[in-house]
Amino acid sequence: MDTEKISKAERFFADISNRLLEEETSNIPAVICSGLSSYMPFAKVQRMSLVRITKDNVHEGAYSVAAPGYTPTKMVGKGFKSPYLDRISAGEAIIHTGPIEEVFTQEEIELVGMAGIVAHVVIPIKVRDRIWGGIACSRYKDHNGWSPVLIERIKTLGQVLAASYERYHFWMSLQNQNKELESLSRHLMENQETERRLLSRELHDNFSQRLALLTIKANNVFGIVRESVKPEAKDLHINIQQIAKDMQALSRSLHPAMLEDLGLIAALKSEARRITGVKALELHTMFGEIPPLKKELSLNLYRILQESLNNVIKHSQASAVFISIEITDNRLTLQILDDGIGCKDNLEKSKGSIGLVSIRERAQLLGGDAEFTSPEDGGFEVSITIPAIKEHYE
Incomplete structure (x- = not known):
């Protein structure tokens, strides 16, 4: 690889790093795919993939791109296990030239669409001192070996993209948590409004009616008691009326029918x-x-x-x-x-x-x-x- 090519590669890494830092977090997956697509001509490959592996050594997510006329790797759902992934999770690099059947089982070839590949490389990626997953490159033609410089650059690209994906994954987790909290908050407020409505109805239909009856009785008592206790009876009547008004106001406040x-x-x-x-x-x-x-x-x-x-x-x-x-x-x-x-x-x-x-x-x-x-x-x-x-x- 001559000086000019190295310089172009260095500019590429600088550009993709800047894009990942400056881009909105929600757009990171698109930048990752763009970075993989842009690097394929440098690596002279026709397909590239970023594979994420969980702590349980199962496939969780990946991005795959392919050159025009070729098909990206078929993405499988979370929980997929294979000897291929076991080798990556153990930190083993796969650098292969020759029939793809020497690396993958027939089931894996059919599952992820590996037929026709003449050379394949998978480099394990570490993030926070554990195997995060791997970056994979495939050639269907014009293979003349995997140079150590290219392998190192593929590994560097994988680490840059994986670190950005982790940032995106963490952001998505926070977004989901926020949605759950918002849903919980909305649910609690809806329940609170339901309770207020029921309490308002009970105050209006039950206690307000009973207070109204009590007001009438207090007024009757005021009319029959002797003069010496009439002031107390009048105060009782006024206090009951005030309580009735306060309860009506409280009922309206709990559930504002207005x-x-x-x-x-x-x-x-x-x-x-x-x-x-x-x-x-x-x-x-x-x-x-x-x-x-x-x-x-x-x-x-x-x-x-x-x-x-x-x-x-x-x-x-x-x-x-x-x-x-x-x-x-x-x-x-x-x-x-x-x-x-x-x-x-x-x-x-x-x-x-x-x-x-x-x-x-x-x-x-x-x-x-x-x-x-x-x-x-x-x-x-x-x-x-x-x-x-x-x-x-x-």
Whole structure:
């Protein structure tokens, strides 16, 4: 191999390494196949494959490419075992010239499509001090031996591609875990909403009716007791009425029927008014025109506002709250700001609180994002952004 060819090979390795580092992780398989295809002319082979072997010495995955007019190696599913793979997993290089039947069993030749090969080489690849798999090259014609320089370069290419594949494999595992966590989170929230709906119905249909009856009886008692105890009877009647109102409000909060009947904006306004009845707050709202939204989005935005206002009541010591919701440039933004004491010093710790975690999870389930900020001079802001909002229109 002359100096010019070595220089071209070195440029090739530099290019493929840079591509693998700069490419989006999701595109690594395509870059691996492109790297194998691009290297075939250097190696003067008509087929190349990257074979991955599990710790149990079974085939798990591979990429295979072939020159025009030739067929790539047939990929077999996870769990395939063979003497061929046993040799690779033991760290044995296979460098062969001659009939392919001398290397593979007839079953293996038919299974992966090895017929017609006149020369074959498989180099074991190590990743993290264990045999990861191997890189294979096959010639169907014009074989004049396997030079040590070529074997070394094939091995180097295999190690570069295998390391990138491991990065891709790890990324895919994280993606699957994230999908499982998202599915679990969605399932838990759906169950929570079901429980809230059942509890709301029980409060409305059972306890509210019983309290209404108790209110009537208390009023009757007020009418028949002697004058000296009438003040106590009146207080009892008023307290029962107040409990009945609070229970009705709690029932509506647990399952906001208004959300389904009148829409998101009406439900948000109702929740904001309910909170000002619990605590004296100066309330400011700016609600833009919002078209009908899908049930899941509306319900999660309502719960986000509910959780944010509950946090204001419990922790902020605020005297005023500002709530805004608007859609601009196909993006919905919901903001809840208060003028309370804030939590600048403990904001990072607060991000792990149940309430803020719940808000963030709900935003992420909608494909959006939640940001929490606390200025130096106090106050706290929850900002929810949902992109591509038109996809959530009814």
